[in-house]
Amino acid sequence: MSDTALSARHLWDDVCTVRTRGPLVHSITNFVVMNFNANVLLALGASPVMAHAREEVEDMAGIAQALVLNIGTLEPAWIESMKLALARGRARGIPVVLDPVGAGATPYRNRALAELFEVGAPTILRGNGSEIMSVAGLAVATRGVDSNAASDEAVGAAQRLATATRGVVCVSGAVDHIVDAQGRHARLSNGHVWMTRVTGVGCSATAMIGAFAAVQPDAWRATTAAMALLGVVGEVAAERTQAAGGGVGTYQAHLLDGLHLLDEATFLARLRLS
Amino acid sequence: MSDTALSARHLWDDVCTVRTRGPLVHSITNFVVMNFNANVLLALGASPVMAHAREEVEDMAGIAQALVLNIGTLEPAWIESMKLALARGRARGIPVVLDPVGAGATPYRNRALAELFEVGAPTILRGNGSEIMSVAGLAVATRGVDSNAASDEAVGAAQRLATATRGVVCVSGAVDHIVDAQGRHARLSNGHVWMTRVTGVGCSATAMIGAFAAVQPDAWRATTAAMALLGVVGEVAAERTQAAGGGVGTYQAHLLDGLHLLDEATFLARLRLS
Amino acid sequence: MSDTALSARHLWDDVCTVRTRGPLVHSITNFVVMNFNANVLLALGASPVMAHAREEVEDMAGIAQALVLNIGTLEPAWIESMKLALARGRARGIPVVLDPVGAGATPYRNRALAELFEVGAPTILRGNGSEIMSVAGLAVATRGVDSNAASDEAVGAAQRLATATRGVVCVSGAVDHIVDAQGRHARLSNGHVWMTRVTGVGCSATAMIGAFAAVQPDAWRATTAAMALLGVVGEVAAERTQAAGGGVGTYQAHLLDGLHLLDEATFLARLRLS
Known part of the structure; x- marks a missing residue:
């Protein structure tokens, strides 16, 4: 598939499939966002489950249709559980998505990521520019960490990382870039700056x-x-919130409303994909 | 008291008593729902406290008017603390309510439940059909786990479980069933499907x-x-949300508003109890 | 600076500075409020980070502009991490703020506070009357715990505590009192009773x-x-919520909206500072 072969209608089909099938997503994520992440998945029509004890993570990863790992609020026992779940997810062939929250902020997070990559690369990695550049430094040893990564630099890092991991890498920001090991590159330019003012949107x-x-x-x-759905919803929710005189508090609720209710016509009309 | 002797007015009296007395409820619950659960209790007029360290759970259960245990996001230290708190709660004679979240999903959760039941049965057990059937299999050894339990089957399991534990069992769903060891059985048919689209409502x-x-x-x-209050609130909140064009995000806030503000006339007019 | 020298305009200048500079605040706080606290900081324009593993707390406290410690949902490993972060924060000279949640409720919390004070006093301590009186009993050994502390008694305790710690102590309630070791004393009488009906506002x-x-x-x-900003926002948000027929659920969102959007004119017109 060439880049341009991916149309808004393809992406909307996927939204409908998620809503219809309600996949079970096993998350091992950070304490700050657990509640909001679960609500996001429910609004979307998916079915969230969270379990982190080493005594059950393999069993839970064994019944899920996807595994999501997130390294915020880490501690050693959680890293061990993530490694077990990652190994099980890869063995089963389900997609494993990794969010390297705060990569580069402390040596401990970098070591944790290195340990996870030793178990196996995720299917998909999503982070902001700094995080992706930090992980690229770890995984492909070509550069250090840049905490104020320019978007172009981060895309280069993402492409090298996608090649090295034979996976997909998403750099999110004002423009979201999604690249893979085959050289495909999608750019999405929806969204709203308020998405950075609600914890756990990333x-x-x-x-x-x-x-x-x-x-x-x-x-x-x-x-x-x-990313396309979230970007369009983020933009529509901001307009709805501002029309009512609201701020980032009501915006959070409107984000969930949008994930729940966004219709095809709005999605197709507003998506900015290139 | 026969089933029909329980009127809507009795139940509303209890709502008023909770609002007036503001009981202190000690919860040892899962990370995903802690915030929402605390807000639900506050909206209701109760006073939530959460503490899980073995160093203080007995002291906290020692000053609370009720103890709530929930096995989502379990880990071994939490099970130990739940056992200590359960023993203390039972010794003091305060009600102990257990939510067997995900019972049957992994062997670890089943073992955790078995350990809790060895310490003592809860006063009240509340779960969905699958969870109650799974617990019934553990506690009364009459059947296995059915993850798509039909309501009627679950009610049978609930009744056996209530007898075995000399307690109360609530199976929640489109119709909520509340049974006890004396054979009483209340059915509530309020609520709205969106209650399953906000994490932590159960x-x-x-x-x-x-x-x-x-x-x-x-x-x-x-x-x-x-359950009557929650069901009526869930239904009224859905109407209010839909009238404003909202979805499950604003619905979450409206649920809390309803728990806070629902009035007697609405409760009495809408309750479907049999 | 005498008490009266602190004007509403000074305080508004500080609000603007927070919004402009977006300071990085490292919190080690309780599970119940993590999400809401992060959203409060984001609404305010600050940048929250939460990390609690002993493997990284010193590094995180080493890059933050302030450290916030909160003893709700404590466990031993968290106390150890708080001690490490507190030592690092003091060594770097960044402000350290301590919230003694539930001080006096269990002996374990009192021991935890005593351990923290052995490492060093916080720059600022904020609690309700009972908590401050409990801490004063620990730190200056002049009185026991009173779980229904009258405001005046708590202010006396706060003043002794401020002197003993050479720091700032805030007793929050219907009137917020902020005292320091130099004898300064600010009183704020904004706010709304609903602030006690949303978990994590304190x-x-x-x-x-x-x-x-x-x-x-x-x-x-x-x-x-x-405290001035929060009080004015709490009051304005309650009016906005009540005008729309809402309760404590929508109020929570409106609190965040207010922290995000409150304007200078409203702040100056409504602030009740003495």
């Missing part, structure tokens, strides 16, 4: 990618569809 | 039961009152 | 104080500014 994007990859076998297309 | 029902059982000594009536 | 006040103290070197003024 982490929820990662969870949504898990739900889409559970039902769409092309991981690059699934990632693009998830 | 867990919050369990927390609410704790608050009601703290002030109403008849645990079967207390459970019925809590 | 904990979020503490997190906000961290953000203000990160940009305003006078910790007493910073604390007063944070």
Whole structure:
């Protein structure tokens, strides 16, 4: 599939498939966003389950249709559980999505990521520019960490990382870039700056990618569809919130409303995909 | 008291008592729902406290008017703490409410439940059909787990479980069934399907039961009152949300608004109890 | 600076500075409020980070502009991490704000607080009357715990505590009192009773104080500014919520909206500072 062959209608089909099939997504994620991530998945029509004890993560990853790992609020026992779940997810062939929250912020997070990559690369990696550049430094040893990564630099890092992991990498920001090992590159320019003023929107994007990859076998297309939906919803929700005189509090609720109710016509009319 | 002797007015009296007395409810619950559960209890007029360290759970259960245990996002140290709190709660004679989240999903959860039941049966158990059937299999050894339990089958399991534990069992679903060891059986048919699209509504029902059982000594009536309030609120909140063009995000806020503000006339007019 | 020298305009300047500079606030806080606290900081324009593993807390406290510690949902490993972060924060000279949630409720919490104070006193301590009186009993050994502390008694305890710790102490309630070791005393009488019906509003006040103290070197003024903003927002949000027929659910969203959008004219017109 060439880049241009991916149309808005393909992506909307994937939204409908998630809504219809309601895939079970097993998340091992951070304490801050657990509630919002679960609500995002439910609004989308997916079925979230969270379990992190080493005593049950393999069993849970064994019944899920996708596995989502997120390294915020880490501690050693959680890394061990993520490794077990990652190994089980890969063995079963379900998509594994990794969110390297705060990669580069502390040496501990970098070591945790290195340990996870030793177990196996995720199917899909999603982070902001700095995080992706930090992970690229770890995984392909070509550069250090840049905490204020320019978008272009991050895309280069993402492409090298996609090649090295034979996977999909998404750099989210004002423009979201989704690249894969075959050289495909989708760019999405929807969204709203308020998405950075609600905690867990990025982490929820990662969870949504898990739900889409559970039902769409092309991981690059699934990632693009998830980010496309979130971007359009983020933009429509901001307009609705501002029209009512609201701010980032009501915006959070309107994001969930949009994931729940966004219709095809709005999606097709507003999507900016290239 | 026969089934029909329990009127809507009795249940509303219990709502008023919770609002007036503001019972202290100690919850040891899962990470995903802690925030929402606390907000549900506060909206209701109760006073939530959460503490899980073995160093303080007995002291906290020692000052609470009810104890709520929930096995989502379990890990071994939490099971130990739940056992300590359960023993203390039973010794003090306060109501103990157990939510067997995900019972049957993994062997670990089943073992955890078995360990809790060895310490002692809860006063009240609330779950969906599959969970209740799974627990019934553990506790009364009459059947296995059915993850798509039909309502009628689950009610049978609930009745056997209530007899075996000499307690109250609530099976929630499109119709909520509340049964006890004396053979009483209340059916509630309020609610809205969106209640399954907000994370923690079921867990919050369990927390609410704790608050009601703290002030109403008849645990079967207390459970019925809590489920009745939540069902009516869930239905009214859905209408209010839909009238404003909202979805499951604003619905979550409207659920809390309803728990806070629902009035007697609406409750009495809409309750479907049999 | 005498008490009367602190004007509403000074405090509004601090609000603007937080919004402009977006300080990085490292919180080690309880599971119940993590999500809401992060959203409060984001609504305010600050940048929250949460990390609690002993493997990284010192590194995270090493890059933050303020450190916030909160002892709800404690467990031993978290106390150890708080001690490490507290030592690092003090060594770097960044403000450290402590919220003694539930002080006096269990012996374990009291021991945890005593351990933290052995490492070093926080720059600022914020709690309700009972909590402050409990901590005063620990720290200055002059009185026991009173779980229904009258405001006046708590202010006396706060003043002794401020002197003993050479820090700032805030007793929040219907009137917020902010005192310091130099004898300054600010009183704020904004706010709304619904602030006690949303979980984590008090904990979020503490997190906000961290953000203000990160940009305003006078910790007493910073604390007063944070509490002033929250009080005015709480009052305006209640009016907006009630005008729309809402309750504590929509109120939570409106609190965040207000932190995001409150304007200077409203703040100056409504602030009740003495």
